[in-house]
Amino acid sequence: MYTNLTDEQKQLICKLKDIRPCEIIFYDMNQYDVSIFPSNMTFITSSTYYRFYIPQLLDKSIDKVLYLDADVIVEEDLKNL
Numbered sequence: 001m002y003t004n005l006t007d008e009q010k011q012l013i014c015k016l017k018d019i020r021p022c023e024i025i026f027y028d029m030n031q032y033d034v035s036i037f038p039s040n041m042t043f044i045t046s047s048t049y050y051r052f053y054i055p056q057l058l059d060k061s062i063d064k065v066l067y068l069d070a071d072v073i074v075e076e077d078l079k080n081l
Helices: 007-018 046-057
Strands: none
Touching: none
């Protein structure tokens, strides 16, 4: 989920597929209005609220989502979750 990501940056991210097989989908969040959420906290950015739109972005047949920030490193299989 992004608002300001260039095509070049997307291509760099897609190179992760060379390291491990995966699917990478980019969701442009510019079309979603996060101004409806509180903005009076200095430690919460507008992008924090993107996760509230996950149900609208994903296929309705998906019943579970695990949201991980970009700075999280997963070292084991998450299937058991």
